[in-house]
Amino acid sequence: MPSTVQLFVTCILDTLYPETGEAVVRVLERAGVKVSFPPEQTCCGQPAFNAGLRKQARKMAIQTIRAFEPYPGPVVVPSGSCAAMIRHSYAELFADDPNWLGRALTMAGRTYEFSEFLVDVLGVTDLGARFDGRLTYHSSCHLLRELGVDNQPRALLANVHDVDFVELPQTGECCGFGGVFSVEYPEISDAMLERKIASLETSGASMVVSCDSGCVTNINGGLHRKHKPQRAVHIAEILDKV
């Protein structure tokens, strides 16, 4: 059982949602680990990697690897796609660079997504959280299909007290974010989001939970523009409420 975890808060949470970052810290502390924040961290490099700009992505990946190397213990990332970037794509990024490949793989080997870490490593499913209302869950693409993490967030949500959990139709269908895709092809992204919103409306839930703040930003951005009452929320915000 690790006593201290290194939090990689991700650039989106850091810049846009510091409260969510704080919720992540509180939840982890409640689950019994100390949280440390390596100060050199910035961005994992995923935006550049997905844009095809590998040179730039490598620079950010190196920054990230260096930022965490001095601090032992598991790295916890409250984002499925950032965790997947480190776990799977760093190997691809440094495939031809023997100097960095080993260090990248070491980093990949100790990186966990937040809900995965809580359930699979700490063995916690009931955090004593309480939510009085109807929730549903959006299975984020990289979390579900690259990391194979789905039961873990569901187990955490199932143990939230007083919650009325309903299934989101086509929960594993992409919300249309896809990072640079959403700005390069906004019309397609919007059409995909429309379907996600329609599913949300069908579910009857007032909130949709996700483990990825990219999805949260995308879904909320559309809900707000389209004057819909529902909201997307990061799972840490729900688990934080006692």
Next chain:
Amino acid sequence: MVDAFHSHIRASLADANLQSALDANAERRIKVRQIAFASLANPQELRRRAKLIRTEVIAHLDRYLEQFVAHASENGIVVHRATDAAEAIKIVLEIALQQSAKLIAKSKTMVSEELGLNHALESQGLRVIETDLGEYIVQLRGEAPSHIITPAVHLRRQDVGKLFEEKLGLPYTEDIGIMTNAARSALRQVFLDADIGISGVNFGVSETGTLCVVTNEGNGRMVTTLPRTHIALMGIERLLPSMDDLALMLSLLPRSATGQKLSVYTSLINSPRGANDPDGPQERHLILVDNGRTAVRESELREILYCIRCGACLNACPVFREIGGHAYVGRDGEASAYPGPIGSVVSPALFGQLEFGHLARSSSLCGACREACPVDIDLPKLLLKIRAGIGVNQNRNNAKPNAPAILAMGLGLFTVAATSPRRFAFAQWLVGLFGSLATLLAKGDPWMHLPAFSGWGYSKDFPRPATKTFRNRYFTQFKSALDEAEKLPIQSDPSASSITKIDILQNHAENLLQRFDDELVALGGKLSICPPGDVWQKILEILQAHNIHEILAWDETYLPDTLLEKLTEAGVKIIFPTGETIQTSSQVRAGLTGASAAIAETGSILVLGGPGRPLTASLLPEIHIALLREKDVYEQLGQVFQIEEIRRAPTAVLVSGPSRTADIEMTLTIGVHGPGELQVICVVDG
């Protein structure tokens, strides 16, 4: 930004007809695929093995090609190699010239779409008719297919009704059965009159030289059986080492493509018509097409050659579902023959990043394509390579990342910020300042309304960046508070996962005949069980029910003793069909053949060709009656592939129910080009 692509995207999204067609396609196809895979005991293990097989073939392609070519040539198939489209077209034209051909009947082949073959043949004065219903429809419309499996997926029945009214003179109807019948009638004469039949090849088997062609409507059988010359077009990568591997792949391909356990007709073609064969083409040509594949094989995009063209990734893709196949256009505005996720890799890989690389950017990288892929191709990884300019344009060796300039600039700046914590914090401070200002201007609204040209602002608002970032809060106030935080007792959850025992196919050894019956009935076929002495009466009963007095039949050697005599005595005219009598055979409404085996798992029967066993008897009539012995019912496809005769027969066909199509609105219609009724009579002793 590629303007042609963007305008196609907008047009697709604005086309309500197309949207409803694509929605219907995605919903139906995803569901039937899931149901079909549920009948496999361990689909993930099968998928893993399928990928291993494809990896092995592509790794040693030269060896497998050599072996395949040697065996196919020994079998009497004339094998040609074409390095590019021009060569492939030239070979087809030369064959057509030798044959003085005028009319060519084609069954669906994506390689020919890739080559632009139809256009090239037509410009030489040849008449080329597509015979797959969906492909026939798009050809009549002057369009290209919009999907590699279901070419007319973008159309509704009303579109087809109007088209057939205009082109075939069929009174306007929305009845899919009537439309299908009209196409059947129009195309039957094409099959009978065609000088050359052109087909694709789903798989070539190296150890035997066999060509496997899979169709549902029966048009694939028609064009590979009736015209005196058959030309098969095949990408050099579509090989499998052995018949065992073919059995495995056939458990995945139809399930992935259409949700079927097996397609209606799985033709295993070994050779042209032999001296003693009653029918089949006198000449079979095979054109192995490279057209850039060797270069792809040597590139980092090699994995894309594992593809078996099932179309599952198209059906699973949320982007394809929004824009449809015709929107996947190159820089010049011409659509690629290969749309969807697979096309977004294949098109730039084969035809260049400059022309098609932008397609690889039109993906959210959600991974639904990889999840659906029966050979587990890591499509997102390949899309990312193309975006990065890796593996494409090998010959020019100058591919670069293809990010739009403004995005590249923005991410370049972001990289400068993100490679130093100090610069990063400063950038965050700037962004926060901008956010505060925006909030001030918007009178406290925490949402920013970005302009549409930003991309994001097209349909979404953006949250105001925090004035104080996480790292700021953490280091000033938050950390000290946390040090005091209480700990909860930790609960452990020792849910040890047990490893499932690998059981490739569901194992039920007993009740084979009953299970075959269940599957056959589900496909729309019929099974009767009767003792040897009663078979003639059963056949007579079927014929009388349809008021039929003549029947195409195999030679008596391959049928139960005295059966044909008894039928003749009962007033049935027995006709032995040959390749020379197809025009008259086509008028006969029933056909009688043997079935050398049946497969309980899929409801299929094995019908062999060769001396005394005309292929046309099971192909041309409306009703196909097949005689099966109980001892010949097997559990699985793989067992049937062990039957030696499959490798010796000029052609062996697995028939799974009556001929069918779902090319118009995915509505199942029974009886297209092949028989609309399949009656299997199982002869049991005692």
